[in-house]
Amino acid sequence: MPFMVNQQILLAKLDDLKQASLYRSRRMIESAQGVVLQVEGRKVLNFCSNDYLGLANNPEVIASFKQAADQYGVGSGSAHLVCGHGREHHELEEELADFTGRERALLFSTGYMANLGVITALMDKGDVIYQDRLNHASLLDGGLMSGARFKRYLHADVENLQQKMQSHSLGQKAMIVTDGVFSMDGDFAPLDKLSVLAQRQHAYLMVDDAHGFGVLGSNGAGLVEQYQLSQQQVPVLVGTLGKAFGASGAFVAGSDALIETIIQQARSYIYTTALPPAIAAATRASLHFVRQDSWRRDKLKMLVRRFQAGARQIGLALMPSASAIQPIVLGDSLKAVQASDYLFAQGFWVSAIRPPTVPLGSARLRITFSALHDEQHVDQLLSALQGMSA
């Protein structure tokens, strides 16, 4: 008998997810990204986007996109190593290298693919990878795919990592991998200490700063800029372009030898179509605003401080996060979903984050801010949160 997808099995599994409050569904938006979203026929205030600087719908970024689309069309036509590597891609790479203070930068189509590609290009069976236990799924998947031995250390705990590295022999290739700003907690990796440990152990240090890039550091070059860490101290740096940059794609930055190795070895680089050139052009415009508009970062900080002070006043327990990601842990998945639905009914879109995205028993509301919010938006959210806990 030919193989057939057994509908009953699928439906039973889906039902299990629903019973556990782990079923995920999409809401369809009918407007551009921004502070106010048109969704399901009404307007809601957006507190769940990663468009931290409000560049996704910036008129000048859009103009650069359109101009490049007129000149280069839409599709890139092929992979970078065939005939898809255009001038806009190349110049963006050079600008990103300059911006991050690295010798070279290399574009990937997504952050997920960058992480898979970088880790699998550098690590193999017989090597060992140390990962923070709260690392992003793409870092964990890259580690698994590489075939290297896999050790997870307690979140941001350098002592625990040091203990795990004790059995490590200097002849064995090792890599420490961490989020910069943790995507679901908003706190920072202890990069200064990690870089000292990595150098002492002759291990690579790879930092994925998807949520710090554009937002942290006085020029927006991310957590490595805030910590003042050079290419030697953080040799493998990944940033994404779909969050604070409001565009799409990602890059890895580091030494010339590192980038050439990744070009030769990373299957998620080699076997995929290059980003549309107009996306690269739009990202170059975003980079200009990231560098020039420090008011966006200042405003974001001000909004976060206002939110933290207001939350304290109404007795809401926040996490130790200084970033634009301000989670409220509720524990139970059902509770998190109900809280998110309640807020949505009140006109606020705050997403419920559940396992396996976060550890079991730590389901939460993940509130994010944008430089385009104003103080009144923050106060309105605080009132709604107060109403929710009442």
Ligand SMILES: *Cc1c(COP(=O)(O)O)cnc(C)c1O
């Ligand atoms: C969003 C995210 C990614 C994935 O980036 P995409 O460009 O969306 O694929 C990788 N790492 C972290 C920490 C992220 O938050």
